Each structure stands twice: as structure tokens, then as C-alpha cells.
Amino acid sequence: MxxxxxxxxxxxxxxxxxxxxxxxxxxxxxxxxxxxxxxxxxxxxxxxxxxxxxxxxxxxxxxxxxxxxxxxxxxxxxxxxxxxxxxxxxxxxxxxxxxxxxxxxxxxxxxxxxxxxxxxxxxxxxxxxxxxxxxxxxxxxxxxxxxxxxxxxxxxxxxxxxxxxxxxxxxxxxxxxxxxxxxxxxxxxxxxxxxxxxxxxxxxxxxxxxxxxxxxxxxxxxxxxxxxxxxxxxxxxxxxxxxxxxxxxxxxxxxxxxxxxxxxxxxxxxxxxxxxxxxxxxxxxLNEPSKIKDPSWIKPVKYIGVWWEYFTGGGSTWTYSDQQDIRIGETDYKTLQPNGRHGANTKHVKEYIDFAAANGFDAVLVEGWNEGWEDNQAYRKEHIYSFTKAYPDFDVKELQAYAKSKNVKIIMHHETTSSAVEYERQLKDAFKFMKDNGYDAVKTGYVGPIIPRSEYHDGQWMVNHYRYVTETAAQYQVMVNSHEAVRPTGLHRTYPNWIAQESARGTEFESFNGNKPDHTTILPFTRLIGGPMDYTPGIFEGDLSVYGNNKAKLSTTLTKQLALYITMYSPLQMAADLIENYKKYPDAFQFIKDVAVDWDSSYILEAEPGDYVTIARKAKNKNEWFVGGITDENPREATVDLSFLAKGQKFEAVIYKDGKNASWNHHPKDYEILHQQIKSNEKLKIKVAPGGGFAISIKPVK
The missing domain is CATH 2.70.98.10 (Beta-galactosidase; Chain A, domain 5)
Known part of the structure; x- marks a missing residue:
């Protein structure tokens, strides 16, 4: 109304x-x-x-x-x-x-x-x-x-x-x-x-x-x-x-x-x-109302994916072959020697589909599925990828049928290496291919200098390009998650199929030791002011040296990763870690399984840029609430004012909090899970570790 x-x-x-x-x-x-x-x-x-x-x-x-x-x-x-x-x-x-x-x-x-x-x-x-x-x-x-x-x-x-x-x-x-x-x-x-x-x-x-x-x-x-x-x-x-x-x-x-x-x-x-x-x-x-008359096909998504394994140093790659002299449209990939490390293969993707289905996830993102990833000079070339041809070990039809049988979607990935002109040439064929094969969401990428070579990512020509991609996607009922694009300015109201963007320093930089504990206490006040971010939280194993040569360590505790699902708002939320790590910590993983991705209302409980953020949200059309709180490198005691809850009712709270010895750089996986009854006239006091956080799920007592 x-x-x-x-x-x-x-x-x-x-x-x-x-x-x-x-x-x-x-x-x-x-x-x-x-x-x-x-x-x-x-x-x-x-x-x-x-x-x-x-x-x-x-x-x-x-x-x-x-x-x-x-x-x-x-x-x-x-x-x-x-x-x-x-x-x-x-x-x-x-x-x-x-x-x-x-x-x-x-x-x-x-x-x-x-x-x-x-x-x-x-x-x-x-x-x-x-x-x-x-x-x-x-x-x-x-x-x-x-x-x-x-x-x-x-x-x-x-x-x-x-x-x-x-x-x-x-x-x-x-x-x-x-x-x-x-x-x-x-x-x-x-x-x-x-x-x-x-x-x-x-x-x-x-x-x-x-x-x-x-x-x-x-x-x-x-x-x-x-x-x-x-x-x-x-x-x-x-x-x-x-x-x-x-x-x-x-x-x-x-x-x-x-x-x-x-x-x-x-x-x-x-x-x-x-x-x-x-x-x-x-x-x-300040943005115009939705231009999509019937947006019923646009659905918030919780997903997992063949993605983080490429950053851990464990050996998985986007590329099918180590051969470099690849020519799109000329090279027959069936004649190439596989490198044996290609992550986007049918068997492996089925494992992700099985895990998604077993744990209530909507979709699986698969990066590296399509021809063209071998070219190590991609930034300088215009025609690199095919967006309709899969690698020999990625069976599109078989995976479509398998995912459908499990009630799971596969999210398409279109990396352009910023050859925007070539992407526009293939765009309608690419979206038709998606429509024909059961894909309803795409992650686009624009790594590297823009082609046309006279343009920048944030210039007028590219601003129009991102909108053209989104408008074209809507014609095929496809949702768009754009990475390396111009920062958002509220256009998701006008084009609600533009469901998320990256456009900032996300979780992938954790694999390079590239983020600091205060990073996610600042982003809600900067990047997220314009619209939701596909930040890709949920990393449980913060010490990447366990996988091989990567010595990076995350700048958060495990429970701060849970809190990010609330404080870093997005209708597109990824459980970004490897399946094996979620199996090691099933009690903490339960919060990711439970947390909503669409909301009736949100309540900003505490906030100071660069220091801390605490937010409560009510799940859309459900009598459930979720709270997330994060801090920077300094410990603090958070105050959770529960007055957003209905008066006169009792609620069951499950609190995921930092353990006594936890900090982002020491014992980040030390956490506690508490169960207690709460009422709207109460305030919870929760100790938060350096670089830490907490998450709470709340339901009425039956």
C-alpha cells in the first residue's frame, strides 16, 4: 500500500x-x-x-x-x-x-x-x-x-x-x-x-x-x-x-x-x-520506483560456491589447462591436457549442490566453468571468454538436471576482464543460454583496465554499460551481482534485479592479509550507504597456512564472521568457506543456516564508524529476529537493547559469542553458544573480543 x-x-x-x-x-x-x-x-x-x-x-x-x-x-x-x-x-x-x-x-x-x-x-x-x-x-x-x-x-x-x-x-x-x-x-x-x-x-x-x-x-x-x-x-x-x-x-x-x-x-x-x-x-x-512491473521472480538468495578454494592456496584453479596459447573460437578444448586442478568440474560442483540441498541453501556459485581462463594476457585483449561454451569437464545439462532435482539453483559467472564491448556483443546470447539452462542469477566481473580503452570503470560510458547489462538481464528474468563495478547509488530500487554489488574491498582480500579489524566497522558508513554489498562472509578457518603456501590470517574471530550476515546488509549472502570447515563447526554453522536474507524491519542499536556496529533485524514475514554486533581491534562490552521485541512475550535467544581467550590474532575460533530466555524490557551485555563479534537468533517461546 x-x-x-x-x-x-x-x-x-x-x-x-x-x-x-x-x-x-x-x-x-x-x-x-x-x-x-x-x-x-x-x-x-x-x-x-x-x-x-x-x-x-x-x-x-x-x-x-x-x-x-x-x-x-x-x-x-x-x-x-x-x-x-x-x-x-x-x-x-x-x-x-x-x-x-x-x-x-x-x-x-x-x-x-x-x-x-x-x-x-x-x-x-x-x-x-x-x-x-x-x-x-x-x-x-x-x-x-x-x-x-x-x-x-x-x-x-x-x-x-x-x-x-x-x-x-x-x-x-x-x-x-x-x-x-x-x-x-x-x-x-x-x-x-x-x-x-x-x-x-x-x-x-x-x-x-x-x-x-x-x-x-x-x-x-x-x-x-x-x-x-x-x-x-x-x-x-x-x-x-x-x-x-x-x-x-x-x-x-x-x-x-x-x-x-x-x-x-x-x-x-x-x-x-x-x-x-x-x-x-x-x-x-531519491531513486525512481521499480521499472520491473512484476518483480515476483526476484528472490533474495543464500548461496555457497566454488570460489574461496581459488584464494586459499590449496591448488584449485579457474583454468582447465596450463596451456597458454588459447584462442577463443579456434582452440578445441577437448584436445588440451587438463591440469587436474580445475575447480569447476561436474563431480565437484555436485558435491556443492548436495551440501546446499542438505543445509537449506538456495544456490551454488560456480566460477571458472567457461572457456577462456587460460589467457594470462587477458587484460590487453578484447576477445577472451565465451559465455555460452563450457569446459569439457563441466556438463551444463547434467548439472542443470541434478541441481533441479535437489531444488537448488546454479549461479552463473561472467568474468569479462573489463572487455565491456565484447561482453555486450555476447550479452543476449549469454542470457539466453542462462535462461535455457535454468540459471536465474549472474555474477559479473570487470577485473583490469576497461575496453574500450578510452574509458574508466566509473566513467559515463561504463555507468551506462552496467545499467544496460541490468536492463537486458531483466528481459530474461536474471538477477545481477556486479563486481568491480561503479559504486552503487540506490539504483537497486529502480532495478531490483540488480540484487547486489561488490564495488569495495571484500573478503577475498583477507586471503592477501589485506583487511584490518576495523574494516567492516567502516564499510556500513561508506560503501553500504549506496546499496547492498556481496561481501562474502562466513570464513571459519582463518589461518590459510593450513592449505599450503598461503600465510594469510583473517582479521576477525569466527563469531564476527557470523555477525557480518547482519551488519553487512545484502539480499545476496554467501557462506563463503569450504564445505569441510562448516562440517568441523556444525554448531556455529547453524546460525548461517538459520539467518534470513530479507527483512521486515531493521534496528540500529549501536554504531560508531571505525569502532563498532550492532544491528537487529526482523525476518520478512516471520516471527524471528537476528542480531549482529562487531568491533574493531579493541575489545568492548556491547549493549543489546531488546525493546524491538514484542512486549509481554517470552523469547528464546541463541547467542554466539567470542570465547574468553578469543581475539582476531589469537584463538579466533574460540567461541561459546548460550541459550537463554529474554523479554523486550531487558538489555543484554555481551563482551566482544578484539576483532570480534557476536550473533543472536531469537524466536518466541512456544
Whole structure:
């Protein structure tokens, strides 16, 4: 059911505005002021009487160097408000409130007659604004040289940041003052990654999480990134101003725009309580409703897969053969000598299907099933993989029938090594192949530099590519989980078959000793602000030296891995470890079997970026709750306020917690499982080990 209240009024202003126009949030705590000063547009923002953003610039520079930010006057202003409630296809909450006040400013340039509209929406928890480019005779097509949008902070905030890079989001998060970023960014950029294209300016990625010394939390990002390059943020350390840095192509162009279109929303989420940042629906509310009329085929998924074994150092490989001179379309794989280590073989996949069926999992991901993985120069070539031809030891039809008999799906994998042009050539054939063989979900990958070679992962061309893949997939009723793609901006509301993304530093980096204990206490405040992440938790054996040469150790305790199923929200959740490790710890594995992947409601109980997160969620259409809590490298005592439970009822809680000797670097598999009855008027106190966590499943007492 959708409730909607909408009011519209028109205020026409001719000439020159001196004191500006004021817009308040519905609760009155946020105030936005828009003004024209010396013919330049500015906005400013206050929260509870405190200045959050001083006068901040708006507009664009068009190529080659034409002002689309100065010489403006206000033509008219429209005010409106809305108070809606809409139902999600899937999400952390079944119902989402969408309540805002709006101001649409129509600008016109004095000399050129060019028009530019700026639409501001002020919610109780923040601001969204976008540019709208009216169709006009004098201006039809233009190229962006630079976006002038700024966020004039004026304070030296504590920042949780990664360097601006046009090809990757996989840097570790660094915590520092804004004024310390320039001293650290060069060292951070040395991180070895598959593709890097650093911004030439001092800049950081969004979502950017900030905290002031007086306890104000600010998150800056964007929403509804469509037909536009992704935005990073230039940093003026001296004046403490952030400004838009659009991803260019390799010719330096930052967007090819046609009037009649709009920019993405620039978003600022604000609170003096960190929990409100995690609870915000601002970004998803700024996206359009679902374009899929009947989304009944879109289902949240809990899965296992032939995946982690490739990272452990145990010898399993994506490749079928060790022969290198492979030519797609020419090489007959049946004539090649198998290497004997290929993980995606029929017998092995059946073992995963059996385990999935026995333990209530929906699907099995299989990487390395298709021809093309042998080419070790893949990054430089356009035609590497076939997305319709399987290796000789992977029997598509036999596995389809076997999985169906067990009521299990197989998740397709399409690694492109960033040859996006070739992927688009094969796309419809690939999805038809999936449809014909019973696959309804695909994990896409974009490792390496992009082809076309003039493009970056986060540029306008690739932004359109990711959406094209998702729209095409919907035609075949296929869900998409995209890896190495541009970071999400809430488009999963518009395309609910875009069920998850990676777009950040995930679990695979644990196999390189690449994550720190605070990593997953920061990601909910940064990467996850834009949408769900396929983080792939559930690793029980944290010491990878048991498999061979890999000396890596995880940065978490075992029970923190359980908690991630709650704190790292996704409707697509993987039990990422090897089958053998789940069999060793069946009592802990029970939580992964039990935990839901879709929710009626979510409650942020405790939160501080970089330190700790505790979240409770109610399973969708079930009388069951699950709680997860995590910490950084420091031990703490978590407080679980149970007031989210129904009053007057008794509940049975199963608590999975760190043992007395546990820590992320010593005895990470030391854990306890407790059973106790609880009520809504109680608070649980749980000790959390360094790098640790806890998970709770709750059901009513029968």
C-alpha cells in the first residue's frame, strides 16, 4: 500500500535575490538557504542551528571553458512537499517512508539565455539536490569540462576515506583528519590492485564519512547515477572545501549531456547520532520506483560456491589447462591436457549442490566453468571468454538436471576482464543460454583496465554499460551481482534485479592479509550507504597456512564472521568457506543456516564508524529476529537493547559469542553458544573480543 500527500505552490521572482530563499526539513532541524550573489548561485545548510555547509558553489564549466555557473538570475521558484510510504521488493525494511520538502529553482543566464534548474529535497536526515537541464533552443548538446558543485565544510573533520580512483574502489579505508590526507594519500595509492587510475588532483571517493569534533556525522555521496560519470571529491585542504570531481574519459571529457536530462542527486546525510546515518533511506528515496512491473521472480538468495578454494592456496584453479596459447573460437578444448586442478568440474560442483540441498541453501556459485581462463594476457585483449561454451569437464545439462532435482539453483559467472564491448556483443546470447539452462542469477566481473580503452570503470560510458547489462538481464528474468563495478547509488530500487554489488574491498582480500579489524566497522558508513554489498562472509578457518603456501590470517574471530550476515546488509549472502570447515563447526554453522536474507524491519542499536556496529533485524514475514554486533581491534562490552521485541512475550535467544581467550590474532575460533530466555524490557551485555563479534537468533517461546 502506498500513501501519498503532495502539495505544490509557485513563487515567481523577477530580478535579483539578495537574502536568498529558505527551505526547511519536515521536522525543522535542517535549514537550506539558496541565494544568488554577484550572479553566482550558492547554497548553505544548517542542522539544529549549527552551520554544516557554508556558502557552496553550484553549476558547471562547459567545454572548452564556458561558464554555466555564473551570470544567473532566478526566473522562478517552485515549492512542494511529499509524504509517501512505499513497499520494497527486498531490503532491510519492508516499508520505507519518503518525507521531504522541495524547492525547485529555475535559473536563466543573463547573456546567453541558457536555463539551468536546481531541485533541492530536504529530508529530516539530510539533503539531496540535482541539476536539471531543460530542453531549450539555445542549448541542445554540451560536454562537461568540470562540475562546480562544492561542499564548503570549513572544519577539519575526521574522515573515513579511500583515494579517488577512476578504476577501483578496492583500497583499504584510511581514517584521518581532512588536513592529513595529502600526507598519506601517495602511500595509500601504492596498494597493488588489478587496475588503478588515480585522480590527478587531491581527491577522495564517495561515499565519504565525516565526523566533527562536536559530534556531527556527515555522509556525502550521490543517488540515481544514470547517464553521468561518477563523482569523486576534490579536497581543498587550506579552506576545507570539497568539490565535485567527475570521472573523465581518457580524453579528459567529463560527460556528454543532452538537454532534457538530469544529473544524479548530490547527497548529504546529517545527524548527531551515528545510528541515523545507517538507518537513512535518503539515497534509495531519491531513486525512481521499480521499472520491473512484476518483480515476483526476484528472490533474495543464500548461496555457497566454488570460489574461496581459488584464494586459499590449496591448488584449485579457474583454468582447465596450463596451456597458454588459447584462442577463443579456434582452440578445441577437448584436445588440451587438463591440469587436474580445475575447480569447476561436474563431480565437484555436485558435491556443492548436495551440501546446499542438505543445509537449506538456495544456490551454488560456480566460477571458472567457461572457456577462456587460460589467457594470462587477458587484460590487453578484447576477445577472451565465451559465455555460452563450457569446459569439457563441466556438463551444463547434467548439472542443470541434478541441481533441479535437489531444488537448488546454479549461479552463473561472467568474468569479462573489463572487455565491456565484447561482453555486450555476447550479452543476449549469454542470457539466453542462462535462461535455457535454468540459471536465474549472474555474477559479473570487470577485473583490469576497461575496453574500450578510452574509458574508466566509473566513467559515463561504463555507468551506462552496467545499467544496460541490468536492463537486458531483466528481459530474461536474471538477477545481477556486479563486481568491480561503479559504486552503487540506490539504483537497486529502480532495478531490483540488480540484487547486489561488490564495488569495495571484500573478503577475498583477507586471503592477501589485506583487511584490518576495523574494516567492516567502516564499510556500513561508506560503501553500504549506496546499496547492498556481496561481501562474502562466513570464513571459519582463518589461518590459510593450513592449505599450503598461503600465510594469510583473517582479521576477525569466527563469531564476527557470523555477525557480518547482519551488519553487512545484502539480499545476496554467501557462506563463503569450504564445505569441510562448516562440517568441523556444525554448531556455529547453524546460525548461517538459520539467518534470513530479507527483512521486515531493521534496528540500529549501536554504531560508531571505525569502532563498532550492532544491528537487529526482523525476518520478512516471520516471527524471528537476528542480531549482529562487531568491533574493531579493541575489545568492548556491547549493549543489546531488546525493546524491538514484542512486549509481554517470552523469547528464546541463541547467542554466539567470542570465547574468553578469543581475539582476531589469537584463538579466533574460540567461541561459546548460550541459550537463554529474554523479554523486550531487558538489555543484554555481551563482551566482544578484539576483532570480534557476536550473533543472536531469537524466536518466541512456544
Amino acid at each position: 502506498i500513501k501519498n500527500i503532495l502539495c505544490l505552490s509557485l513563487f515567481v521572482v523577477f530580478g535579483f535575490i539578495v537574502h536568498g530563499q529558505l527551505l526547511e526539513s519536515p521536522n525543522g532541524k535542517l535549514k537550506l538557504n539558496f541565494k544568488i550573489e554577484e550572479e553566482n548561485p550558492y547554497y548553505a545548510l544548517q542542522y539544529k542551528g549549527k552551520t554544516i555547509l557554508k556558502d557552496s558553489k553550484l553549476g558547471f564549466v562547459l567545454k572548452p571553458a564556458t561558464s554555466y555557473f555564473s551570470g544567473f538570475k532566478i526566473e522562478n521558484i517552485q515549492y512542494s512537499f511529499a509524504n509517501n510510504t512505499w513497499t520494497t521488493v527486498w531490503g532491510p525494511n519492508k516499508q520505507v517512508a519518503d518525507h521531504y520538502n522541495e524547492m525547485l529553482v529555475h535559473l536563466i543566464q543573463n547573456k546567453t539565455g541558457w536555463k539551468l534548474d536546481v531541485r533541492f529535497r530536504l529530508f529530516d536526515d539530510g539533503l539531496g539536490f540535482r541539476y536539471e537541464f531543460p530542453i531549450q533552443h539555445e542549448l541542445r548538446h554540451f560536454t562537461i569540462n568540470n562540475e562546480m558543485t562544492s561542499f564548503n565544510l570549513g572544519k577539519d573533520y575526521k574522515a573515513f576515506w579511500i583515494p579517488a580512483d577512476y578504476d577501483t574502489n578496492e583500497f583499504p579505508v584510511t581514517t584521518s583528519r581532512l588536513t592529513e590526507i595529502s600526507k598519506q594519500i601517495d602511500e595509500v595509492r601504492k596498494e597493488p590492485l588489478a587496475a588503478k587510475a588515480p585522480s590527478a588532483t587531491l581527491a577522495v571517493q564517495t561515499p565519504l564519512m565525516l565526523k566533527s569534533q562536536d559530534g556531527i556525522y556527515i555522509n556525502i555521496h550521490e543517488a540515481a547515477l544514470v547517464n553521468f560519470p561518477a563523482m569523486t571529491l576534490n579536497l581543498d585542504e587550506k579552506n576545507l572545501i570539497l568539490s565535485s570531481n567527475l570521472t573523465p574519459d581518457k580524453n579528459g571529457d567529463r560527460g556528454f549531456i543532452q538537454t532534457g536530462s538530469v544529473s544524479p542527486w548530490r547527497t548529504v546525510i546529517i545527524s548527531d547520532d551515528a545510528r541515523d546515518i545507517l538507518a537513512s533511506n535518503l539515497i534509495v528515496n
